[in-house]
Amino acid sequence: MTSPTPWTMTLQGATVGGMECGDRSGYPVLAFHGAPGSHVEAVAFAHAPAAEAGLRLIAIDRPGMGLSTMSPRRQILDFADTVTIVADRLELDRFAVLGASGGGPYALACAYRLPNRVSRAVVVSSPAPFDGQARSVSEGGVKCAGGLIVLRRFPFLARPAAARMAAAVRKPRGLAALIARMSPADRDRLAGDEELLGKIADNIHTALRQGSRGVATDLQVLFARPWGFELSDIVASTVVxxxxxxxxxxAADGRRLAADIPNSELIIVEGAGHLLFVDHAAAILDSIRDG
Structure with a gap:
């Protein structure tokens, strides 16, 4: 199995970069990290299962995170234009897209922008689009609209939230404070797993090593602005x-995505939290290969 390899290219004066891993001769998949996140996610959780599935993962860092320098973005769809140039330079005529958490909307934007090139879109734990309404979602008596979803109601909190994350991860127990805000299912999954905790810490540190500006912009376009396209216009086969x-x-966000994307399949995993990709990477990657 070939070792993961970093890559960078210059587009309009800005550096765009990431990591390539998995099966280097396999079917190409452009992978989009969470928020905050970086190419570390693909390497840490998908390198080995992607190689087994015969998939060539090309992880792309968004502006101001990981290996990509800061560049302007007004909405989700803007980054799909950058991804188009990356795919052209890598000579990718046909490929799948994979987005985890905050990367899901970017994968869907690429599926919308490149209907003749994206063979399948797979999104995991992805938020649904901002719809301009302050909403609180409750399912089964449990209030689910916690975490960064609160930015739908209070978008001005994006910058201080990103700054707090950057400050927190620099402290000895900063990661523990972030984990304390996760669901009981995720906290139970992380308890005592030092290897997984180390990977998550590395991912967040890499996302914030240029500062918090890139993460703040990402949070704003993800949770507080229209994405720039309609889910109903996506024609690629999609798995949610x-x-x-x-x-x-x-979980209502996943159901909303599947309901609004015409050619989609919804897979609900009982008992799984936001770390769904960690324990189900092989099955998720198989759902790309099946397409």
């Missing part, structure tokens, strides 16, 4: 994975 105990992204 969602844990029913996710405290960061309500």
């Amino acid at each position: 994975w969602q844990g029913d105990c996710d405290g960061n992204v309500p």
